[in-house]
Amino acid sequence: MDNNPPTVPARPGDDDGRAALLDRLGSRSIVLVGLMGAGKTTIGKRLASRLGLPFRDADHEIERSAGMPIADIFTIYGEAAFRDGERRVIARMLEDERMVLATGGGAYMNEDTRGRIRDRGVSVWLRADHDTLMRRVRRRGNRPLLRNPDPDGTMRRLMAERYPVYGLADVTVQSIDASHDQVTQDVLDTLTLHLTSEPLRDPG
Numbered sequence: 001m002d003n004n005p006p007t008v009p010a011r012p013g014d015d016d017g018r019a020a021l022l023d024r025l026g027s028r029s030i031v032l033v034g035l036m037g038a039g040k041t042t043i044g045k046r047l048a049s050r051l052g053l054p055f056r057d058a059d060h061e062i063e064r065s066a067g068m069p070i071a072d073i074f075t076i077y078g079e080a081a082f083r084d085g086e087r088r089v090i091a092r093m094l095e096d097e098r099m100v101l102a103t104g105g106g107a108y109m110n111e112d113t114r115g116r117i118r119d120r121g122v123s124v125w126l127r128a129d130h131d132t133l134m135r136r137v138r139r140r141g142n143r144p145l146l147r148n149p150d151p152d153g154t155m156r157r158l159m160a161e162r163y164p165v166y167g168l169a170d171v172t173v174q175s176i177d178a179s180h181d182q183v184t185q186d187v188l189d190t191l192t193l194h195l196t197s198e199p200l201r202d203p204g
Contacts, residue, residue, distance in 0.1 A: 017192065018051060024195035030100045031121040033108040033166055035158060037136035038126040039175045039183065040102035046184040048100035058103045062089050070104075087113050094120040105158070109165055122194070123169035124187060130155060132177060170194055 030047065032040040041057055048055035059070055062085055066073055073082045087110050093101060094116050101121070107113055108123070117123050128136075134155055166172075171194045173187050 017188075021188070021192050021195060022051060022053075024198075025098065025122065027098055029094060029098045029121040030191070031094075031117045031123045032100070032102045032126055033117075033123055033169055034105065034126040034175070035128070035133055035155075035162060035166075036105045037133040038105075038128045039136075039180070040126055042180055043126060043175070043183050043187060044100045044102040046180055047187055050184060050188065051100070054097070054099045056093060056099050056101050058086065058090050058093065058101060058107060061093060062086055062104075065089060083110065086110075091116050105162070108169070109162060114165075114168065122171070122191065124191065125166045125169035125172045126175040126183075126187075127163075127166070127172050128175040130159060132175070133159075 030051075030053070032044050032047075034040055044057070045055050047053075062073070062082075063069055066085065068076075070082065073085070083106060086104060086107055090101075090103060090107055090113055093099075103113075108117070114123075134152060137151075137155075171190045173183070173190050175183055
């Protein structure tokens with residue numbers, strides 16, 4: 001009988017845990033998905049810093065490419081044109097070096113984008129409840145989809161439409177009203193469990 005204790009993955013807050021996570025990650029990016037207000041940018045920056053990876057925000061890249069804010073893209077060209085540009089920008093970004101990538105709330109709804117993320121990344125859904133999301137997004141006025149007479153109802157509709165699709169992500173982490181560092185650690189721990197349970201992949 002084997003009396004040795006089971007091997008416990010190193011916690012990704014230390015150097016050994018970080019190295020093990022990155023080794024399992026290979027060339028893939030960590031892609032954060034979820035609704036506006038879920039904390040993708042805030043947590044993404046901290047996650048990238050902990051892992052020594054670059055952080056990139058797909059919305060910022062779209063704005064840079066278009067030369068205008070996303071709200072103006074919606075107003076001038078419409079949501080369909082924005083979504084097409086978003087799809088192309090994310091596809092291009094996923095061909096770059098591995099990174100922590102924060103995506104817009106609607107990006108993961110596109111089947112082609114989900115396929116590219118599945119091939120080139122590990123997806124993390126930051127899941128938050130309705131009240132948490134509304135409390136966070138009210139602090140900012142640059143959310144085009146909420147510029148209507150019933151932002152609360154719009155958020156509930158988006159949750160009903162998108163949460164089943166977000167549920168296809170590789171892992172889910174609750175984005176709660178804890179410290180940013182705690183949520184970041186939750187992401188690292190969840191990623192470690194996921195990556196150590198999947199079959200080893202070609203590191204290239």
